[in-house]
Amino acid sequence: MLQGIRIIEIEGLGPGPFAAMMLADLGADVICVHRKGKKPDGLAPAQAILDRGKRSIELDLKDPQDVEPLLQLLETADGLIEGFRPGVMERLGLGPAECHARNPGLIFGRMTGWGQDSPLSQSAGHDMNYIAMSGALWHSSLPGTPPMATPTLVGDIGGGALYLVAGILSALLARKDPASDGCVVDAAIYDGSAHMMNLLMTLQQAGQFGHPRGENLLDGPHWSRAYTCADGGHITVQCLEPQFYQVFLKHMELTDDPDFARQYDKSMWPVLSARLAGIFVTRPRDHWAAMFEGSDACVAPVLSPEEARDHQMNTRGTWVQTGAGLQAAPAPRFSKGISKGGDEGTKWSLPESPTRGQHTAEILRDLEDLRR
Numbered sequence: 001m002l003q004g005i006r007i008i009e010i011e012g013l014g015p016g017p018f019a020a021m022m023l024a025d026l027g028a029d030v031i032c033v034h035r036k037g038k039k040p041d042g043l044a045p046a047q048a049i050l051d052r053g054k055r056s057i058e059l060d061l062k063d064p065q066d067v068e069p070l071l072q073l074l075e076t077a078d079g080l081i082e083g084f085r086p087g088v089m090e091r092l093g094l095g096p097a098e099c100h101a102r103n104p105g106l107i108f109g110r111m112t113g114w115g116q117d118s119p120l121s122q123s124a125g126h127d128m129n130y131i132a133m134s135g136a137l138w139h140s141s142l143p144g145t146p147p148m149a150t151p152t153l154v155g156d157i158g159g160g161a162l163y164l165v166a167g168i169l170s171a172l173l174a175r176k177d178p179a180s181d182g183c184v185v186d187a188a189i190y191d192g193s194a195h196m197m198n199l200l201m202t203l204q205q206a207g208q209f210g211h212p213r214g215e216n217l218l219d220g221p222h223w224s225r226a227y228t229c230a231d232g233g234h235i236t237v238q239c240l241e242p243q244f245y246q247v248f249l250k251h252m253e254l255t256d257d258p259d260f261a262r263q264y265d266k267s268m269w270p271v272l273s274a275r276l277a278g279i280f281v282t283r284p285r286d287h288w289a290a291m292f293e294g295s296d297a298c299v300a301p302v303l304s305p306e307e308a309r310d311h312q313m314n315t316r317g318t319w320v321q322t323g324a325g326l327q328a329a330p331a332p333r334f335s336k337g338i339s340k341g342g343d344e345g346t347k348w349s350l351p352e353s354p355t356r357g358q359h360t361a362e363i364l365r366d367l368e369d370l371r372r
Contacts, residue, residue, distance in 0.1 A: 001334060002028040005078045005172065008070075009054070010061070010094075011035050012083035013043060014127075014152065015160035015189065016111045017050040020081050022165050024053035024351075025330030031077075031363060033070060034356045036060040047353040049327045057364070058357035061092050070094065071102050072367050078178070079107040079168050086116045096184050105178040107171040107185060111164050113155075115188035127155035127189070134159070134194040142225065143214030159193030215266055222272035223248065223263065226302060233285025234302040237276070248297040252279065320350055 005028040009020035017032075024030040032051055036058040040046040057073075059066040071094070074080060080099065082089055089095045096108045113130045114120040131137045131154050132147070140149040149155075167185035175181040200218075204210040208217035218224050218238075223245055226234045239248040245263050246255070254260045259275075262268045280288060285301050292299035303311060305326055309319035320329050329350065 002026045005029065006031070006076060007079045007081060007168075008033065008074055008077045010080070010082040010084070010089075011038075011044075012111070014083070015156040015164065016081050016083035017048070018157055018161040019109070019111065019164040019168075020054065021050045021052060022161065022330075023079075023168070030054040031073065031359070032056050032354075033061070034058050036066070036357075038356070040356070047324055047355060049324055049353060051353040052324075052327070053351040054354060055359040055363065056354040056357055057360045061094065064093075067093055069364060069367060071098070072371075073363065074099055074106060075103050076367075076370070077103065077106060078172060079109055081109045081111065081164065081168075083111040086110075086112065086121045100182050104180045104182050105175060106182040107168050107175075108182065109164050109168050109185045109187065111160060111187050111189075113160075113189045115190060116186045118188070118190070127152050130189040131155040131159065131193045134190045134197070136193040136197055139200070139209075139213060139216065139219045141213070143212075143220065154196070155189045155193050158196055159191070160187060160189040163187045163192035163195070214269075220266065221263075221269050222276050225273065227277055227280035229280055229285040229288060230282060231284035231286075235280060235285055235288045235299060236302060237297075237299050239298040244296050244298050247295055248292075248299065251291055251295060251297055251299075252276075322350055324353060 002023060005023075007020060007023050007028050007030045009016065009030055009032045011017075011032060011034045020030050020032065030053065032054045034056050037060070038044070059070055061067060061070065082094075090097075099106050099108060110116060112121070113125040114123060128137065128149070128151075131149060136154055136159065137147045137149055140147045140154075164185065164187035167187055171183050171185055174183075200209050203217060210216070214220040217240070222237075224238045224240065226236045229235055237248065239245040242263065249255045249257075249260055259268060260272060288299065289301040305319060308314060309321060309326060317329055318331075320327055327350065
């Protein structure tokens with residue numbers, strides 16, 4: 001879908017590379033500027049999944065002789081992604097002013113935790129810190145336990161990378177003249193993770209949220225939580241609507257129990273949660289999964305990525321085992337003109353990740369040809 005769009009990614013960690021990978025998945029020509037001389041480590045393996053479908057050039061951005069080729073490369077680009085602290089790109093001579101002087105239509109995508117101009121903009125932070133301060137972590141655990149969300153998904157990816165992708169795509173769509181209508185996209189994980197709270201804030205308008213943890217529509221009821229099973233596995237239950245709750249009770253042989261009939265009585269939630277915990281722990285996870293599968297009870301097992309790969313739901317080809325390891329296929333799907341590596345069905349043949357600097361000579365040669 002993004003064929004003909006070129007994005008330059010300045011190597012970073014987490015949400016920036018993820019955003020660039022998603023744009024590459026959607027068909028864009030993404031060139032990652034890897035740091036010259038940097039060795040693979042525990043955070044950046046030799047051929048990272050996040051680099052799939054990209055091309056790689058190694059440059060030292062502290063060397064003016066390498067900055068100039070990057071500026072020339074930006075002249076050919078539609079967008080840039082960088083994830084440094086505010087001011088770093090400017091100190092390198094690669095800020096919006098310098099880049100727009102070379103390419104007025106460039107979409108300058110900036111990925112930070114706290115934003116470009118907030119009181120904490122120069123402070124270090126990570127996923128959990130940003131979503132804690134934004135309010136997004138507040139309802140993430142059961143009452144009496146410290147809040148804990150799935151690492152990176154709410155902040156780095158949901159509130160960060162996906163908002164940066166949306167911002168870049170919006171700016172590209174808004175360009176009336178690619179030669180002059182550039183802009184800066186300021187994507188802060190703090191902002192995005194707060195913005196994602198608006199569904200819950202709508203529930204708060206209706207009086208269903210805003211109470212202490214454990215007393216809200218989705219973080220306290222016995223029908224909205226995960227339970228431990230006999231084998232140590234877990235099963236999730238979230239039958240919010242009365243008709244689905246009745247299906248759940250029927251499968252659990254609790255339809256005639258007067259206490260379970262009080263679905264929305266908050267005073268009963270702790271008691272009924274304890275009763276369900278006592279039931280679920282008597283059987284292994286897969287027993288319960290088989291019992292509820294295909295029903296409207298809104299019950300599902302908690303699977304590891306490897307288990308999800310082997311589950312019948314993976315007929316969609318969502319999880320793909322490659323030589324580089326297990327990885328998720330591009331999303332969303334399109335009826336035609338889908339991204340690189342896909343076909344018109346549900347299976348994906350994912351492009352490989354480049355080695356660091358693999359395309360340096362090729363990219364520099366192309367720049368030289370353009371200057372002739």
